[in-house]
Amino acid sequence: MEKLLIKGGNPLMGEVTISGAKNAALPILISSILSSEPCVFKNVPDLRDITFTCQLLEQFGTKVENKGKEIHIDAGPINSTHAPYELVHRMRASILVLGPLLARFGHAEVSLPGGCAIGARPVDLHIEGLKKLGAEITVEAGYVNAKVDGRLKGARIYMSTISVGATENLMMAAVLAEGTTILENAAREPEIVDLAVCLNKMGAKITGAGSNNIVIEGVESLTGCEHTVLPDRIETGTFLVAAAVTGGHVVCKNTDYRLVEPVIEKLRDANALVSWDEDSITIDMRGRELKAVNIKTLPHPGFPTDMQAQFTILNVVANGVGTITETIFENRFMHVPELRRMGANIQLEGNTAICPESSRLTGAQVVSTDLRASASLVIAGLIAEGTTQLDEVFHIDRGYENIEQKFVALGADITRVDD
Numbered sequence: 001m002e003k004l005l006i007k008g009g010n011p012l013m014g015e016v017t018i019s020g021a022k023n024a025a026l027p028i029l030i031s032s033i034l035s036s037e038p039c040v041f042k043n044v045p046d047l048r049d050i051t052f053t054c055q056l057l058e059q060f061g062t063k064v065e066n067k068g069k070e071i072h073i074d075a076g077p078i079n080s081t082h083a084p085y086e087l088v089h090r091m092r093a094s095i096l097v098l099g100p101l102l103a104r105f106g107h108a109e110v111s112l113p114g115g116c117a118i119g120a121r122p123v124d125l126h127i128e129g130l131k132k133l134g135a136e137i138t139v140e141a142g143y144v145n146a147k148v149d150g151r152l153k154g155a156r157i158y159m160s161t162i163s164v165g166a167t168e169n170l171m172m173a174a175v176l177a178e179g180t181t182i183l184e185n186a187a188r189e190p191e192i193v194d195l196a197v198c199l200n201k202m203g204a205k206i207t208g209a210g211s212n213n214i215v216i217e218g219v220e221s222l223t224g225c226e227h228t229v230l231p232d233r234i235e236t237g238t239f240l241v242a243a244a245v246t247g248g249h250v251v252c253k254n255t256d257y258r259l260v261e262p263v264i265e266k267l268r269d270a271n272a273l274v275s276w277d278e279d280s281i282t283i284d285m286r287g288r289e290l291k292a293v294n295i296k297t298l299p300h301p302g303f304p305t306d307m308q309a310q311f312t313i314l315n316v317v318a319n320g321v322g323t324i325t326e327t328i329f330e331n332r333f334m335h336v337p338e339l340r341r342m343g344a345n346i347q348l349e350g351n352t353a354i355c356p357e358s359s360r361l362t363g364a365q366v367v368s369t370d371l372r373a374s375a376s377l378v379i380a381g382l383i384a385e386g387t388t389q390l391d392e393v394f395h396i397d398r399g400y401e402n403i404e405q406k407f408v409a410l411g412a413d414i415t416r417v418d419d
């Protein structure tokens with residue numbers, strides 16, 4: 001089992017290049033299913049979740065050529081619409097194949113992804129939305145079986161909860177439907193806009209992505225395309241927070257401040273000096289006192305749930321009382337017991353984590369429970385006295401490209417060991 005050994009004490013200094021966004025790349029790679037022509041995707045991060053997605057696409061008969069950051073996909077030869085449990089359970093985003101397979105082939109059998117460490121994460125909105133588009137759907141023996149006679153039919157779909165995945169799945173299904181679909185109470189995340197831009201390059205007719213109402217005029221078929229994935233706002237935010245808590249000075253390159261405005265706002269509240277230009281963001285925390293902040297996670301453009309674990313560790317070591325309220329997932333404080341093992345004083349009251357004072361951390365053996373919890377533990381290790389051993393590190397490899405190399409280039413002392 002691979003683990004990270006992190007020796008604390010070094011402020012992060014220098015430049016880090018931000019990779020393409022996992023949460024944009026996953027649906028974008030999957031969107032290739034909608035066309036029988038080849039697609040080329042650039043700035044794709046090298047992550048475990050991307051490898052799983054390529055394996056899933058290959059399982060359908062798709063030809064995938066992974067040329068590092070560029071992936072070529074030819075979904076022309078697809079000969080199966082079956083997504084087995086063995087592949088789907090490794091990555092929740094696999095459920096996103098349901099809409100595109102159904103829209104292009106008229107049938108799909110996709111395993112239910114199951115629960116997840118951070119919450120139950122049902123897929124009812126995906127299923128109900130597809131039914132509104134005319135699909136017949138049954139859920140049996142852990143599989144979603146969907147079929148439609150002829151094409152899906154455009155419809156008005158109101159989603160009772162704002163869901164990134166359901167918005168993406170329904171948007172991909174609706175592009176090949178007959179007539180117009182309106183997605184109401186849609187998610188507004190930048191990754192949804194990136195997916196819509198990519199689909200429009202393939203010939204889809206989508207307007208309103210990035211707002212609550214997305215309008216999709218169905219077309220009969222889509223072409224191939226070339227698309228460059230947008231920068232990863234969560235990776236950007238993670239490096240900014242790591243720089244802040246270590247009292248460092250870091251420039252994040254190949255990113256966009258517009259993607260991380262809620263994060264920058266909170267870093268400024270925490271007394272960080274943050275500036276930017278067109279494609280980079282600089283944070284300078286040298287000689288400045290870190291102040292605790294109050295955060296409530298919300299759908300975009302609110303504060304992202306995927307950044308709350310990183311801000312928890314910021315509050316742990318900052319001066320003053322800070323609170324973090326999680327409103328998206330019901331079990332997203334798995335990092336708290338691990339941080340406590342390193343000496344963090346964190347109280348949990350319902351869905352709020354309170355850090356009543358600044359804690360001194362000491363290195364300990366801790367375990368990754370999910371992707372962003374792992375990121376918070378790495379950051380904790382960077383400031384703890386002594387060595388932190390982070391086990392089950394595969395969680396972090398799902399969403400951070402070359403994580404230890406990027407931190408080491410900024411002056412951190414991190415090594416990966418396998419025993």
Ligand SMILES: CC(=O)N[C@H]1[C@@H](OP(=O)(O)OP(=O)(O)OC[C@H]2O[C@@H](n3ccc(=O)[nH]c3=O)[C@H](O)[C@@H]2O)O[C@H](CO)[C@@H](O)[C@@H]1O
Binds near residue numbers: 124
């Ligand atoms: C691959 C990807 O892009 N993952 C992101 C995506 O996950 P994901 O798309 O799974 O998250 P959703 O936006 O769907 O989840 C938001 C909330 O809606 C609930 N829900 C969702 C679907 C459904 O059918 N029924 C239902 O009740 C979920 O349980 C959750 O409480 O958005 C999350 C919220 O920003 C992020 O944390 C994840 O990093």
Ligand SMILES: C=C(OP(=O)(O)O)C(=O)O
Binds near residue numbers: 023372
């Ligand atoms: C929760 C996350 O991802 P996923 O939806 O793929 O589990 C995340 O990126 O923090």
